[in-house]
């Protein structure tokens with residue numbers, strides 16, 4: 001029998017971190033040829049992940065431009081994918097999550113009548129403009145996909161409510177598989193500042209913020225609240241690896257640069273970031289991935305967004321919604337810095353998003369779908 005040609009398509013940092021362990025798991029299967037196509041919607045931030053996980057792309061669309069628009073990402077991906085699909089002839093294309101690469105990758109597969117597997121399927125906020133454009137990307141990919149790999153049972157229920165019942169697997173999130181390979185107790189940072197910080201005596205707050213719907217006023221509110229938090233709490237250090245988006249860098253520079261105890265640094269490699277997260281006191285973020293990683297590492301998270309598609313860790317008590325208003329972000333941040341009981345209630349490790357075997361389940365599900373394995377993999381249960 002011919003090997004199955006399974007092509008993973010991704011382009012941004014979070015997709016790469018979450019697809020890396022899957023590309024590798026697929027490569028261990030005797031009956032699978034694991035192929036990898038990067039759109040390079042992100043260039044430097046993608047390349048960093050490729051290095052950390054020692055991945056090589058079979059095709060690279062190299063589409064990124066400064067301040068790119070959604071239309072430019074989508075159209076360049078679509079145009080580039082035509083040739084890649086013709087050359088590499090995949091039996092199935094795997095896309096991840098909700099970026100423009102995800103949507104364009106799935107649409108392109110459909111145009112070529114190639115089956116689509118959606119990794120991290122079934123997340124929803126039910127607000128078309130938040131996160132923007134990600135909520136719509138997820139819904140559109142749901143219409144196109146053949147197989148759905150849901151991190152949690154809650155995600156499967158979301159799909160069920162939309163009438164999607166076939167080809168749905170609950171696998172856990174592959175980000176937990178990735179975390180298991182990067183976090184080490186004896187890790188030494190390549191970034192000098194991160195070795196110098198005193199994580200026992202100082203309260204180190206890790207911040208990230210990059211979402212398009214937070215551009216403008218929400219980002220101004222968030223950054224001024226973080227600035228005032230740093231000014232009001234002499235026992236804290238704020239570490240913010242700033243996303244390479246020029247919009248984000250300008251805002252962070254304008255509102256946070258020069259503030260005592262605030263360290264604005266360049267994006268960290270995934271292994272630096274995961275090991276930093278394992279050592280800090282608190283995480284404040286609008287990122288999706290951090291909402292999954294930090295709870296697994298026992299770190300409280302304040303989400304600086306209006307909503308979340310990841311309610312599981314909120315229910316478990318390790319994640320709280322701070323919103324995007326100045327007063328709320330400042331009040332909730334200060335509370336976790338100053339109230340030991342409030343902090344202790346949130347600082348416990350929970351793993352609603354996975355047990356580190358998501359990639360095994362996804363690879364099994366693909367083999368089962370193509371008749372190469374006799375049994376359907378059992379669903380992930382936390």
Ligand code: UD1
Nearest residue numbers: 012041042043044045046065066067068099100244245246
């Ligand atoms: C994208 C995703 C978002 C995801 C985020 C992860 C879309 C629409 N958005 O948003 O869902 O949460 O990635 O980080 O798909 N840039 C660089 N070098 C890089 C990366 C980015 O210079 O390595 C700059 C470029 O100027 C680029 C800009 O950042 O134009 C924005 O990148 P883009 O992919 O359009 O949006 P993100 O906000 O990163």
Ligand code: UDP
Nearest residue numbers: 014017241267268269270273287288289290
């Ligand atoms: N991350 C990283 N370096 C950084 C910031 C984030 O490696 O400087 C990792 C983070 O640990 C997580 C992923 O990137 O695995 C999240 O990406 P991002 O916040 O850009 O996107 P989102 O998850 O919001 O889509």
